Amino acid sequence: MMKRNGSPSANGKGVRLTMTLDGEKVAFNRGETIYEVAERHRKDIPTLCYDPRLEPFGGCRLCVVELEGARNPVASCTMEAQPGMRVRTRTAALETQRRILMEMVASENRDTDVDPMHGYASQEMAELLDRYDARTGRFEGAQSGASRDDDDNPFIKRDYDNCISCYRCVRVCAEQEGDYAISIMNRGFHTQITTEFGGLLKDSACTFCGQCIQTCPTGALGDLKALANKDVPGETKKTRTICPYCGVGCAVDVMTREEKIVGVLPAMDGPANEGSLCVKGQFAFDFVGHPERLSTPFIRDEKSGQLRPASWDEALDFAAGKLKKVVKDHGRRAVYGIASGRAPHEAAYMMQRFIRGGLGTNHIDNCSRA
Amino acid sequence: MSNPLADMDKPDVIFCIGTNMTECHPVAATRLKRALARGAKMIVADPRRIGLAEIADVHLPLRVGSDVSLLLAMAHVIAREGLVDEGFMAQRTAHGEDFLKHVERYTPEWAAEICECDAQDIEKAALLYGGADRGAIYYTVGITEHICGVDNVQSLCNLALLTGNLGREGTGVNPMRGQNNIQGAGDAGALPNNYPGFQTVTDLAHQEKFHKAYGRKVDLEVGMTKVTALDLCGDGIHAMMINGENTLVTDPDRHHCEHALKSLDCLIVIDIFMTETARVADVVFPATAWAETDGVCTNTERRVQRLRAAVPPPGEAKPDWWIVSRLAQRMGWKGFEFESAKEVFNELCSLSSTYAGLDWDRIDRGEYQWPVPEEGHPGTPRLHEERFENGRGIFKMLEYRDPEETLSEDYPIWLTTGRRLPQYHTRTQTGRAAGIDYLLSEETLEVHPDDIARLGLEDGGWAEMSNPRGCLHVKVRATTKSPKGTVFASFAFEDVPVNVLTGGGYDPVTQTAALKACPVALKPVGPPPALGGAPGPQPGLGRL
Numbered sequence: 001m002m003k004r005n006g007s008p009s010a011n012g013k014g015v016r017l018t019m020t021l022d023g024e025k026v027a028f029n030r031g032e033t034i035y036e037v038a039e040r041h042r043k044d045i046p047t048l049c050y051d052p053r054l055e056p057f058g059g060c061r062l063c064v065v066e067l068e069g070a071r072n073p074v075a076s077c078t079m080e081a082q083p084g085m086r087v088r089t090r091t092a093a094l095e096t097q098r099r100i101l102m103e104m105v106a107s108e109n110r111d112t113d114v115d116p117m118h119g120y121a122s123q124e125m126a127e128l129l130d131r132y133d134a135r136t137g138r139f140e141g142a143q144s145g146a147s148r149d150d151d152d153n154p155f156i157k158r159d160y161d162n163c164i165s166c167y168r169c170v171r172v173c174a175e176q177e178g179d180y181a182i183s184i185m186n187r188g189f190h191t192q193i194t195t196e197f198g199g200l201l202k203d204s205a206c207t208f209c210g211q212c213i214q215t216c217p218t219g220a221l222g223d224l225k226a227l228a229n230k231d232v233p234g235e236t237k238k239t240r241t242i243c244p245y246c247g248v249g250c251a252v253d254v255m256t257r258e259e260k261i262v263g264v265l266p267a268m269d270g271p272a273n274e275g276s277l278c279v280k281g282q283f284a285f286d287f288v289g290h291p292e293r294l295s296t297p298f299i300r301d302e303k304s305g306q307l308r309p310a311s312w313d314e315a316l317d318f319a320a321g322k323l324k325k326v327v328k329d330h331g332r333r334a335v336y337g338i339a340s341g342r343a344p345h346e347a348a349y350m351m352q353r354f355i356r357g358g359l360g361t362n363h364i365d366n367c368s369r370a
Numbered sequence: 371m372s373n374p375l376a377d378m379d380k381p382d383v384i385f386c387i388g389t390n391m392t393e394c395h396p397v398a399a400t401r402l403k404r405a406l407a408r409g410a411k412m413i414v415a416d417p418r419r420i421g422l423a424e425i426a427d428v429h430l431p432l433r434v435g436s437d438v439s440l441l442l443a444m445a446h447v448i449a450r451e452g453l454v455d456e457g458f459m460a461q462r463t464a465h466g467e468d469f470l471k472h473v474e475r476y477t478p479e480w481a482a483e484i485c486e487c488d489a490q491d492i493e494k495a496a497l498l499y500g501g502a503d504r505g506a507i508y509y510t511v512g513i514t515e516h517i518c519g520v521d522n523v524q525s526l527c528n529l530a531l532l533t534g535n536l537g538r539e540g541t542g543v544n545p546m547r548g549q550n551n552i553q554g555a556g557d558a559g560a561l562p563n564n565y566p567g568f569q570t571v572t573d574l575a576h577q578e579k580f581h582k583a584y585g586r587k588v589d590l591e592v593g594m595t596k597v598t599a600l601d602l603c604g605d606g607i608h609a610m611m612i613n614g615e616n617t618l619v620t621d622p623d624r625h626h627c628e629h630a631l632k633s634l635d636c637l638i639v640i641d642i643f644m645t646e647t648a649r650v651a652d653v654v655f656p657a658t659a660w661a662e663t664d665g666v667c668t669n670t671e672r673r674v675q676r677l678r679a680a681v682p683p684p685g686e687a688k689p690d691w692w693i694v695s696r697l698a699q700r701m702g703w704k705g706f707e708f709e710s711a712k713e714v715f716n717e718l719c720s721l722s723s724t725y726a727g728l729d730w731d732r733i734d735r736g737e738y739q740w741p742v743p744e745e746g747h748p749g750t751p752r753l754h755e756e757r758f759e760n761g762r763g764i765f766k767m768l769e770y771r772d773p774e775e776t777l778s779e780d781y782p783i784w785l786t787t788g789r790r791l792p793q794y795h796t797r798t799q800t801g802r803a804a805g806i807d808y809l810l811s812e813e814t815l816e817v818h819p820d821d822i823a824r825l826g827l828e829d830g831g832w833a834e835m836s837n838p839r840g841c842l843h844v845k846v847r848a849t850t851k852s853p854k855g856t857v858f859a860s861f862a863f864e865d866v867p868v869n870v871l872t873g874g875g876y877d878p879v880t881q882t883a884a885l886k887a888c889p890v891a892l893k894p895v896g897p898p899p900a901l902g903g904a905p906g907p908q909p910g911l912g913r914l
Contacts, residue, residue, distance in 0.1 A: 154805030178403025178425075207396065207791060208809065225805065239680035242667055242736075244660035245794050247547030248375065248397045249669025251736065254661050254680040261661060261681055271736050272375050272669055278396035279792055284803035285661070288681065292643055292802065294656035295685025307654065312686060312696075319653040320700035322636035326609040329635075336599040336607050339560030340614030340690075341552030343657070344665025344677055346714040347613055347640075347690030348551075348558035349566065354611070354694050355593075357584030358703045362562050362571050362593030363607075366555035367615045369596055369882045 019085040034076035034087055035063055043089040046098055046128050048105070049166035050077050051121075051215050053268075053275055054175050059166055060105075062098050062128070065089045073097070099132040107139035108189075110161040114219030116236070117226040118157070119210075120265050124217035125164070144189050145220070151200045155208050155283050157222035158201070165191045169212035169221055176276060181206035210282035214266055214275070225283055226255065226263030234258040240267060243281035244342070248272055250281050261285055332359040339366040371671045373506065373542035374739065374751040379405050380540030383502035384412040385495075387437065387526070388512020388886075392421035393791040395510070395546045395670075402508075411502075413495040415440060416512065417786060418816075418858055419851045428495045431853050434786050435516050435773040435887040436485035441525035442770065443481030443489075444496040446473040448532055453500030455534030462763055463531045469765035484770060500533055504540035511548060512788075515885040517774050519877040524766040531763045537754035547670040548789075554668035557725070557740070558718055562593030567722030583721055585705050597881040600626070604633025611638040613690055614657065616645040619796045619864065622883040623839055623873030640693055643798055646864070655693045658683040664711045665689070666733065668740070671751070674728060675736035773887045774875030777855075781837050781889035783821070784856040785871060788886075793862040801862075813866035814847040816858040817892075822848050827894050834895045837888065840870030843895055857892065 016027050019034075021041055028037045033056060038045050049059040056077040064073035068086035073094060076087075088094070106112050106129055113126050129135050145160035167184060170193060174180050181204045185194045195204035213221045234257035243250040251270025255263040264285050268275040297315030298307040310318065326334050337355040339348035348366060355364040378401035391399040399422070406412055406425060414426035415437070423429040432440050448454060449470050459466040478489035478496075485492075499505045507530060513522040526543050535541040547553050559566035569576040572590055581587045599607050600621070610631070621627045631637055631650050639651040642659045662683040668674050688696075691714050698706035708714050712730040719725040727742035727749075738749035754763075777784065792809040794800045801807075815833060817825075827833050829848035834841060835857075844859060844866045852858055859868045875884045 152808075154808050175404075175407075177400050178407065202809065207392075209396065237680075239661075239678050240676075241661065241678045241680065242550065242669075242675045244550050244799070246395050247549055247552060247670035248395050249550065249667065249671075249673055249675055250397050251675070256680045259681050271675075272671065272673060273397050276397045276400055279806075279809065280794055280800060281397075284792075284794070284800045284806055286804055287642075287799040287802040288659050288661050289684075290643075290802045293659070293684045293687070294642060294644060294648075294654065295683075295687055296656060297686070298644075298648075298651075298654040300652045307649070307651070312688075315653055315655065316696055316700045319636075319638050319655075319697055322652060323609055323638075323697075323701060326635050330606075330608045334606065334608040336594075336596075336610045337560075338596055338599075338610065338612045338615055338617070339555050339558070341549035341555045343555075343614045343690050344551060344663060344667055344711070345554045345558045345718060346665050346711045347657075347694070348555040348560040349714060349718045350691040350694040350708075351611065351613055352559040352561075352566070353584065353706070354698050356559075356565070356580065356588045357586050357705060358698050358701055360586050360588050362589055362591065363599065364560050364593060365562055365596035365599070366552065366560040367549075367596070367617075367620070368552050368556065369880065 017081070017083050019081055019083065019087065021087050022089055028081045032081050034065060034074075034079050034081050034085070037081050038065070038076060038087075038089050045076055045089055046131070047077065048125060048128065048164065048217050049168060051168050051172065054168070054171045057167065057171065060101070062101055064094060064097065066091055066094060095132075099134050102128055102132045102134035103136055104139050105164050106134060107137075107141065108144045108164065109218060110143060111219065114162065114222070115227065115230045117230045117263060118213070118219035118222035119216055120214040120268075121217045122219040122222070142189070144191065146192060153201050153208070155210065155224055155279070156201060156213055157224050157227065159220050159222065160193060162218045162220035163193060164218055164220070166217060168215040168217065169193060172211045172215045177207070177209055177211055179205050179207055182212065208279040208283065209277060210279070211276065223263055225286070229257070229260070229262035232257045232260055232262055236262065238265070243277070245280045245284070250277055252277065252281060254285070261288055327359070333361050333363065335359055335361075335363065337364045339364065341367050371542065371544040371546070372536060372753045373540070373544055373671075375401060375671045377506065377540050377542065377752070378402055379408070381405060381410055381502070381504045381506035382540070383498050383505045384410055385415075385499050385505065385507045386412065386422050387415040387507070387509050388522070389508050389510035389546055390416065390420045390422070390512070390788055391508065391510070391546060394548060394789050396791065398546060398670075411498055413498055415495075417853055417856050419853075428491055428498065430485075430487045430491055430495055432485040432487050434784050434856060435518070435884075436770070437513060437516070437522045438518055438525050438768055439476070439481040439484040439770040440487065440492060441522070441529060442473055442476035442768065443478045443492050444499065445469070445528055445532055446476045447478060447493050447496035448500035448529070449473055451497065451500065453497070454532050458534030459531070462758065463765060464762040465765040465767075466531075468767060469528060469532070472767045499529065502533070502535070504538065505530075505533055505535040506541050506544065507535070508544045508546060510546045512886055514545075514877075514880070514882050516887060517875040517877055517884045518771050519882045520879045521768045521771070525768055527763070528765055528768070531765060536763070537752065537756070539752070542752075545670070550669075551667035553670060553672065554666065557668055557722070562595055565721070566718055567724045569723060580721070595881040597876055597883065600630045603630035608634060609636035609638075610634055611640070611694075612647060613640045613694075614642075616647050616796045616798060618646045618650070619867060619869065620861065622869055622885055624867055624870045625840060626873065640690055642687070645796075645798060656685065656687040657693065658687045658689050662687070663689050666715050672739045673736060674725070674733045674738050674740060676733055773884060775887075775889050777889050781891050783890050783892055785835065785868070785888045785890045786856060786858050786886050787861055787868050787872065788858065790860045790862065793860065795862065796864065797862050813844060813859055813863040815844045816849045816852045817846055818850060818852045818854045819848045820854050821857070822846065825892050825894070827892065832895050832897050833892050835871065835890050835892050837871050837890045839873055842866060842868070842870060843898060857890070
């Protein structure tokens, strides 16, 4: 997920706050957690319930570290760094504990490997299982979570058989989106992510923004539109661009395989959205390759009065001929240009350049008055 | 926006007016929700009980088009209670004393008669905003699409000037722009009064600058707006080139618009689909779409960001700039030999004062918010920090005006229009994206249950909605989201073309259409034939 990389500064009184991290003296900012300090020093502490945009939760216990003076390891994601702390992030004991935790987490799930098309964070669990060589099957047995195959929505797969109760989905919905559409039912092994009254997402406060999908570390939640493209051949390539809908300007990474858009990922470092998207930005991308797209110029046939396909040469000459005639008959002020608020700057700029540089008038506007 | 999006997490008091942000700018709305979770208070002024109203501390369900009265009364209370920022007014504003006198007569009780809100709620809202250390105003086209759109915006500016809520973190007067590059279209000079960078066309120095750049002298006279041009089609305007706009469906008074476009000798449309507007054109040029086009867009907080092509376009579709520049070459004009979007954007930067410090490579990571007056300038996330561009913030003495059309015996219901979350505009794009119809597959007219009973309508039944401009049939939905006497529909679905009804006037300054307040009549009708109703002509687009 997005990393916080702010470098520590003086605390306002000219005193640098320092602690010891794996034997090295490091500086930190007041209010930073041990995990945040360690991340900045590339300690690569494992986590499953952590999303840097959300309040620390301390649920998965993978991020525990040894703190001198503390009896037990402490969760680094919830513990604030204090001056003089001496912390070890990777010891044999910690690594053993983390491996056992990963073995237990994996034992509750039907699948430990899911297609990356599920979502942004969907590979986090599989990567940790590899890192800790934890696919041992030692704790195989009962599995938790019940999938909602009955939810017929076309966007969000709800496969809770693969849920590890990290609550990232619930927290992103509440803290990041402010929608509170999903919640937690029951406790312990019987924990289940659910909507109010256990219904379908469309009958809940869910806005289908897709944030729950993107933060899910196991693929229990998945992007159904992207998953529908999982068998499209080719390497997945990501292109950074900006959502085509409203004026907020959310950054997205468009996923393509060969010449097809296969899905959209929110850009966690997008300056306007910081990882958020809405239903349109997340899911309404496939107008692009739609069969009804115009792929050739059209001109109105003088005889039939109908629009018919034409080559660029023919269409440009036809249009220029018509415009020249209007200018000849009615003067240069008889031509008007309307630029689009949906096309890039270059489109609007060229349209005004055409009207001003070509005709010498200011008969140019855009669609903002409607 | 005067302030960056990041500031939306930071106000103490949020004042949203004429903005259905959770549906129209959902990601921006998440920032407001986070501010609320942190303890900020929110005032929402909107005729409808929209999503934001549900989480507001004060909801002011004002009558459509009555904003000026509400805002005058809020200013009255702020002045009366001594909540004005005297230092700010003295140092940075003009005509403050006159304004304080001006608002003396506009009491909440006076406004309540006009805007149909509770006078105590107006008082409460004014005390909240006036008492805030950081008060931020957000608005959208619910403010601008009225005959008094400019007055509405200036009324909001008056409030911000009165309380010193400008030029600081978590404050400001912030319009939320509705289209991905509507800000950029203006920045790039697609305006009848401004060259790129908002340089006025009536200034001799600007004329000279662009004469030099374009090799042709441009009129010193302001061009006509699109609204005037549509009025003069066939009578002064004989050719139009329309890029990426479904004018027929999005503009007010569809019959008028259709007649206008058909009166032209030459209509050229550049688009990605054969829209309703393209169908009446003489020439249709196929453009590359989003994700097929390299380019630049500017968002609502003036952030200049790169668009990047990820897939090739269909067939022979071409970028808009290519199409227009090639057409210019066929016209026999010099200076249009552009070969890339980069070249086009860099020329724009070289001629724009607001983009002067930018170029294609510098905006790669989207870190700049204009104005960026010279190379090395860090950009301007927050406007008006030290001073206003024109010196002092000037208070405007405004009066309330009725909408051009008001309720009558024949047309006793207000129709107001807008967007809904899953669909965008006329569904040219979202209507072709798989799954979106699962969330919203048809348009319904939102009517208060009391109105349903009073008018003999039925929840889930059909209504005929009409006024002198046109008539349409629409399915009815009972909801207390609509206040009594006001109904709502979006303009997303082509079978419910609400813009056959809208068009009751324009703002005299900007010529923005009054799309938000439109008196109509409603009566029950049977379902359309396709749904088992009696056969007979659908009124569709026919005139009454």
